Amino acid sequence: MSFILEPLQYAFMVRGLLAAVMVGIICAVMGTYVVLRGMAFLGDAMAHAILPGVAIAYLLKGNLLVGALIAAAVVALSIGFFSRGGVVKEDTAIGVLFAAALSLGVALISTIQTYAVDLTHILFGNVLGVSASDLWLTVGLGFFVLLMVAVHYKQFLVISFDPVLAATLRLPAELLRNLLLLLLALTVVISLQTVGVGLSAAMLVTPAATAYLLTRRLFPMMLISAAIGAASSLVGLYLSFYLNIVSGSAIVLTATAFFLLAFLFNPRRGVLRMRKI
Amino acid sequence: MNNSFPHDPARLDVENISVAYNETPVLREVSFQIPHGARVAVVGPNGAGKSTLFKALVGLLPLREGRIFIHGKPLGHHLDCVAYIPQREEVDWRFPVSIRDVVMMGRYGRLKWLERPSRGDRAIVMKSLEQMGIANLANQSINDLSSGQQQRVFLARALAQEPHIFLMDEPFTGVDATTQAATLDLLDHLRSKQVTVLISTHDLNLAASRFDSILLLNRRLIAFGSPAEVLRQEHLAQAFGSSMLVTEAGTLLVDECCPPD
Numbered sequence: 001m002s003f004i005l006e007p008l009q010y011a012f013m014v015r016g017l018l019a020a021v022m023v024g025i026i027c028a029v030m031g032t033y034v035v036l037r038g039m040a041f042l043g044d045a046m047a048h049a050i051l052p053g054v055a056i057a058y059l060l061k062g063n064l065l066v067g068a069l070i071a072a073a074v075v076a077l078s079i080g081f082f083s084r085g086g087v088v089k090e091d092t093a094i095g096v097l098f099a100a101a102l103s104l105g106v107a108l109i110s111t112i113q114t115y116a117v118d119l120t121h122i123l124f125g126n127v128l129g130v131s132a133s134d135l136w137l138t139v140g141l142g143f144f145v146l147l148m149v150a151v152h153y154k155q156f157l158v159i160s161f162d163p164v165l166a167a168t169l170r171l172p173a174e175l176l177r178n179l180l181l182l183l184l185a186l187t188v189v190i191s192l193q194t195v196g197v198g199l200s201a202a203m204l205v206t207p208a209a210t211a212y213l214l215t216r217r218l219f220p221m222m223l224i225s226a227a228i229g230a231a232s233s234l235v236g237l238y239l240s241f242y243l244n245i246v247s248g249s250a251i252v253l254t255a256t257a258f259f260l261l262a263f264l265f266n267p268r269r270g271v272l273r274m275r276k277i
Numbered sequence: 278m279n280n281s282f283p284h285d286p287a288r289l290d291v292e293n294i295s296v297a298y299n300e301t302p303v304l305r306e307v308s309f310q311i312p313h314g315a316r317v318a319v320v321g322p323n324g325a326g327k328s329t330l331f332k333a334l335v336g337l338l339p340l341r342e343g344r345i346f347i348h349g350k351p352l353g354h355h356l357d358c359v360a361y362i363p364q365r366e367e368v369d370w371r372f373p374v375s376i377r378d379v380v381m382m383g384r385y386g387r388l389k390w391l392e393r394p395s396r397g398d399r400a401i402v403m404k405s406l407e408q409m410g411i412a413n414l415a416n417q418s419i420n421d422l423s424s425g426q427q428q429r430v431f432l433a434r435a436l437a438q439e440p441h442i443f444l445m446d447e448p449f450t451g452v453d454a455t456t457q458a459a460t461l462d463l464l465d466h467l468r469s470k471q472v473t474v475l476i477s478t479h480d481l482n483l484a485a486s487r488f489d490s491i492l493l494l495n496r497r498l499i500a501f502g503s504p505a506e507v508l509r510q511e512h513l514a515q516a517f518g519s520s521m522l523v524t525e526a527g528t529l530l531v532d533e534c535c536p537p538d
Contacts, residue, residue, distance in 0.1 A: 036369070036372060036373070151390065151391060154385050154388065155385075157374075157382070158382055158385055160372075161368055161369070161372050161374060161379075161382070162366075162368045162382070164337065164361070164363055164366075164367070165382060165383075165434075167335065167336060167337050168335045168336070168337070168359060168360070168361045169385060169386040170336070170353060170386070212373065215373060216373050216375070216418035216420070217373050217374065217375060217378070217418070218372075218373050218374055218378070221373050
């Protein structure tokens with residue numbers, strides 16, 4: 001019991017836990033769309049692309065989350081701009097932009113004296129540095145993302161599964177796609193605190209991929225994914241406390257362990273059985 | 278233009294439309310009127326613009342020129358009255374939804390933004406599944422369906438939309454006999470419900486025997502009217518050109534195989 005309770009006597013640990021669980025849930029829910037719509041590369045790119053925004057906010061002593069949000073919006077729009085009309089393929093545009101943004105971010109951060117420490121925090125998260133206002137912002141944005149997913153559940157399902165039906169039903173598909181991108185950007189930004197730029201893609205993809213192995217329905221997939229995301233954050237943070245390792249890595253490795261378990265032992269398609277393609 | 282139902286009010290009015298994917302139009306200056314509840318076969322060689330016509334009718338492709346009216350109102354005014362079944366469903370068959378979920382999507386056009394499906398919606402979905410003979414599969418995931426079953430899922434979904442106009446692109450190509458029979462039964466069911474049906478097909482015999490009228494297309498409208506009016510040598514020659522053979526006995530042979538992949 002004291003094993004569980006001991007870390008909780010520190011306020012920073014409690015805040016970190018709450019933030020991590022929240023981020024785990026949001027990432028996992030948005031992750032179902034990332035996995036089903038094949039947006040993993042985009043999610044990863046967006047995470048890296050917010051680095052310059054964070055760096056500039058840091059240099060100007062502004063709010064890091066706000067800087068990240070602006071950078072995410074700029075990159076999402078730029079991807080649309082470069083790939084418009086098929087001049088450059090979308091994934092090519094993503095590849096070019098995210099490498100450029102990452103480099104720019106690192107270049108900016110390298111001008112800071114204590115850059116090694118700061119860079120580590122931004123790249124891999126610093127969940128134990130979550131302030132009370134950070135926590136409120138995370139919770140607020142998180143509830144906003146969840147609310148939007150709940151409100152647009154049917155519409156997101158149709159545009160993800162069958163764009164032709166979406167068109168015949170006259171859904172505003174373009175608008176919904178952009179909303180999904182915006183929610184993805186928000187998710188990546190709030191995951192910055194716990195797992196950092198480098199690992200937020202993993203929190204998007206891994207729990208959802210695990211849930212995909214375990215169920216064949218969308219809503220249960222979201223619930224299972226959220227449960228795995230939350231559990232990974234919780235277990236990961238305790239591991240990080242006791243083993244004295246970076247929290248982001250501990251959380252992602254825990255999620256990966258869940259994925260491996262599901263991959264090996266799930267009743268329907270575990271590798272012990274013949275896989276049906 | 279030949280109109281075999283001059284007195285009925287037209288349900289679908291196509292006025293001089295041209296449709297293009299990029300520079301060169303695939304369809305040029307096509308006009309026709311289809312009355313309430315008619316069953317029309319859309320016939321023409323590969324690349325004649327049959328699929329393009331359907332995509333234009335549901336608003337998937339923009340019109341270069343011309344206008345489309347449904348019940349006298351411009352396209353897009355009635356949000357849910359056209360159901361469209363493409364030739365090949367390009368959906369991810371490993372998507373985590375059940376067959377019932379897919380068919381329920383047909384009701385989404387009628388549901389408000391936050392509204393959940395009502396008992397009535399569920400009953401319509403169940404009836405559509407029964408109509409297509411897949412009610413026993415309702416709770417199954419959509420993986421591992423045969424191509425015929427896949428088509429029946431989409432037919433059931435289109436049925437659940439309760440459309441006024443039903444567009445099917447090549448529903449008889451590459452499906453099993455059960456699905457073909459179910460599709461033909463569906464045509465009679467739709468007739469009893471006074472639903473206008475447009476089907477593209479390569480099967481001229483089927484077009485001649487099971488449809489009220491034929492729309493013969495080759496990038497422009499060649500003929501539209503009853504099968505007897507349309508399936509004449511001069512029309513077919515215009516549509517099919519050299520792939521048509523006229524034998525001495527007066528039989529017309531059209532060498533037009535299934536679309537290449």
